[in-house]
Amino acid sequence: MNRERLIQEAIKARQYAYVPYSRFSVGAALTTSDGRVFRGCNVENASYGLCNCAERTAVFKAVSEGADSFAAVAVVANTEGPVSPCGACRQVLSEFCRPDVPVYLADLKGNVKETTVGDLLPGAFGKGDLT
């Protein structure tokens, strides 16, 4: 799946965002190495600290369905310029993606920043640090 189609999947995911508190809807989509696509939206909670970002929703959906190798990730929000994933999501993505996995960050106006999981979290703490 190419970049534009994965961004379209993230836009579709965004329509289900549950955001009564922030009113900030985010959609994410990822492809797996075996060609599957998983979508996620942010899901908030009255106990604000339990809010889950779109990126982590997509990753947890994928991992819980047996996927653990991702090929590309897209994230979309109605921002002025490409959305920036939070630190928690950068860390969770780094657990399941090689550093060279592309990440497409987009707004709804067609602005896209193409980066990688490694560039989003240089020096990530990972499996290899656990001795």
Ligand SMILES: O=c1ccn([C@H]2C[C@H](O)[C@@H](CO)O2)c(=O)[nH]1
């Ligand atoms: O990359 C991001 C940034 C923020 N959020 C969510 C968390 C919360 O529900 C709302 C406001 O921070 O947006 C995401 O889902 N992804």
Ligand SMILES: [Zn+2]
């Ligand atoms: Zn996040």
